[in-house]
Amino acid sequence: MNIYLTFDYELFFGESSGSVQKCMLEPTRDLLAIADGKDIRMTFFVDVGYLIAADQYPSLQNEKQSVIDQLKLIISKGHDIQLHIHPHWERAVFNGEKWEMNTEGAYRLTDFKAEERKVIFAKYKQGLEEIIGRKVKAYRAGGWCIQPFDELSDLFVENEILVDSSVIPGDFMLTDHYAIDFRSAPKKARYQFSDDVCKEDPNGPFIELPISSMRYSPLFFWQLYLLGRLFPASHKMIGDGSFISQGGRKKRVLSTYSYNHISTDGYFAKKLSEGLRKCLNEGFEEMVIIGHPKGNTKYGLSKLRTFIENNHKKHNFTSFHKEFCS
Numbered sequence: 001m002n003i004y005l006t007f008d009y010e011l012f013f014g015e016s017s018g019s020v021q022k023c024m025l026e027p028t029r030d031l032l033a034i035a036d037g038k039d040i041r042m043t044f045f046v047d048v049g050y051l052i053a054a055d056q057y058p059s060l061q062n063e064k065q066s067v068i069d070q071l072k073l074i075i076s077k078g079h080d081i082q083l084h085i086h087p088h089w090e091r092a093v094f095n096g097e098k099w100e101m102n103t104e105g106a107y108r109l110t111d112f113k114a115e116e117r118k119v120i121f122a123k124y125k126q127g128l129e130e131i132i133g134r135k136v137k138a139y140r141a142g143g144w145c146i147q148p149f150d151e152l153s154d155l156f157v158e159n160e161i162l163v164d165s166s167v168i169p170g171d172f173m174l175t176d177h178y179a180i181d182f183r184s185a186p187k188k189a190r191y192q193f194s195d196d197v198c199k200e201d202p203n204g205p206f207i208e209l210p211i212s213s214m215r216y217s218p219l220f221f222w223q224l225y226l227l228g229r230l231f232p233a234s235h236k237m238i239g240d241g242s243f244i245s246q247g248g249r250k251k252r253v254l255s256t257y258s259y260n261h262i263s264t265d266g267y268f269a270k271k272l273s274e275g276l277r278k279c280l281n282e283g284f285e286e287m288v289i290i291g292h293p294k295g296n297t298k299y300g301l302s303k304l305r306t307f308i309e310n311n312h313k314k315h316n317f318t319s320f321h322k323e324f325c326s
């Protein structure tokens with residue numbers, strides 16, 4: 001089994017962005033430490049919009065340089081960096097103390113006009129490649145908002161993006177910000193597609209490596225929320241910002257079974273082994289696990305460490321660069 005450990009490397013996009021130190025630098029250091037000394041690779045989907053937006057502010061140059069240094073360290077350790085675009089950075093303003101994100105009507109790439117999207121995508125991709133000194137070929141949409149894909153497919157072609165990893169089979173969420181509906185996605189570990197990410201097309205030019213998903217019970221989410229309150233030392237996220245609203249999602253997952261990603265974030269990491277078993281049972285040869293450095297908790301990190309220790313000799317912890325770019 002090829003296992004891709006992927007992490008969306010970013011700040012928060014709600015009322016408070018949180019700090020670069022707590023959302024990116026420190027938790028990524030902890031993740032890299034888990035991998036040290038083992039033949040495993042991690043892939044970081046870097047929200048490069050932050051780096052481009054920070055360019056305009058002299059007071060942010062030190063923290064920006066720390067991020068760039070960390071990205072170079074990630075590459076030098078044999079890990080991977082690929083493209084993650086949150087286009088609202090085009091509207092974000094640093095007011096001297098904090099980021100005002102202005103995500104309204106600017107959270108998804110498809111919120112922007114076709115000409116604007118073209119400029120943003122190329123600028124972000126090239127910006128990232130200049131920083132890391134090599135080409136990227138894989139993409140994860142900010143907030144998983146990769147639909148409708150026929151509005152984005154030309155960007156993939158123009159920018160030579162071959163692989164997408166935004167789909168979470170079975171998941172859906174429609175709010176002011178999010179517009180994802182992956183309920184009809186193929187239940188496969190990999191497929192080719194053309195103008196619809198949820199429709200397999202064996203002759204399509206693009207490859208989908210969906211984020212592995214499974215069915216979660218309401219009880220899981222009751223535990224997740226309760227443990228966070230009762231035992232913050234183990235279950236509080238290191239990230240110090242706030243999420244944008246996910247509408248009625250919390251109410252929904254607390255009352256009905258739901259599909260969601262297999263993830264290293266906090267309490268989700270409890271399900272890593274079960275998720276792997278599920279993928280193996282389905283005969284999958286690939287598994288994509290998602291996490292966010294900002295979503296690290298003490299509990300989640302210890303579960304991830306155990307998961308890697310138990311599996312790194314049995315399975316191939318690979319990266320997008322290794323499989324698609326070399």
Ligand SMILES: [Zn+2]
Pocket residue numbers: 008010047084086141142143
């Ligand atoms: Zn993101």
